[in-house]
Amino acid sequence: MVGPARSIIASVALAAVLAAVLGCGRTARTSKHATNAGPRIVSLSPAITHTLEALGAGGNVVGCTPWCGLAGVPTVGSLEDRNAEAILALHPNLLVRQGDQPDPALDPPLTAAGAAIRGWRLNSVADVLRCVNGLGATLQALGAPAARPAADRIAMAHWDAVSAQVQTRAPVVFLFGTDPAAAFGAGTYLDELWTAMGGANAVTAEGYPTLGAEDLLRMQPAAVVVVTAAPVEAPLPPWLAGMRSVHVLVAPELLEPSARMLVDGPAALRRFDALASAGASK
DSSP: OOOTTSOSSSOOSSHHHHHHHHHHTSOOEEOOOSOSSSOOEEESOHHHHHHHHHTTOGGGEEEBOTTSOEETSOBOOOSSSOOHHHHHHTOOSEEEEESSOOOTTTHHHHHHTTOEEEEEOOSSHHHHHHHHHHHHHHHHHTTOTTHHHHHHHHHHHHHHHHHSOOSOOSOEEEEEEETTEEEOOBTSHHHHHHHHTTOOBSOOSBSOOEEOHHHHHHHOOSEEEEEESSOOOSOOOHHHHTSSSEEEEEOGGGGSOSHHHHHHHHHHHHHHHHHHHHTOOO
16 A cells, blocks of 8 residues: 555545554564453554553554454454454453544443543644553553553654754655655654654644645655655655655654554654765655
8 A cells, every 4th residue: 555656545634544654564573362351442543552562561462453463363353343342252351442433322322331532633742741651551450560660661762753853944845655655744743753853844734734746845844754664665756756856765653653663653753864864865
């Protein structure tokens, strides 16, 4: 699904779609399939699944989405198309999902069975930090005490990671799709990472707008950065290849609003900054 000759994502309204795209390119990891003591978790978000792993609770996941990449763990659908019966049959005591909307068909029977339900929006850096902290507290309450200090370490590592300032100060466009051009706009987590490090985003529209060649020409960015989950296998579209400074940044950590983005995302952005500062472009 990821490649510059076709859209990484045809259109995007929520950061959740980014997580699904990244998940399609992940190699499945073997899970302990909830052999750990403590929570029995069903996750309806790849980003939250991977954050659970960062908190040491990946082995407590008993059900997940097809994009979570956990071998040996049953898939129960996605947030938009979950299998309520399959979820209930797994007897979870915690269900996590992206967003803050209730699920009238699933929430009452889960609550009646004693399961906790937690959901987080994952649009901004602050959202992801709240998710990490909330997961740490919830897991601790459910018998996974190591999760809370792990959450604190992730937050501290994030603030350390964004403290180093970048040299590229002229506005830059960050794309996660090229057909059409789909950008990280104002208020998105990548925008917040980049600006926290002293950079500037040329895209002032909020969210994840699609851009035309005319939009990019009007913005006159210092660089266009195409963020991909894997090395590109096809040439960039001619209209994009003709821009004065185009970089392909292989950084799956920037395509998912998870703990990995908080910790490793700034280092990926500094890789681009080093290339831009040296005058290298592709």
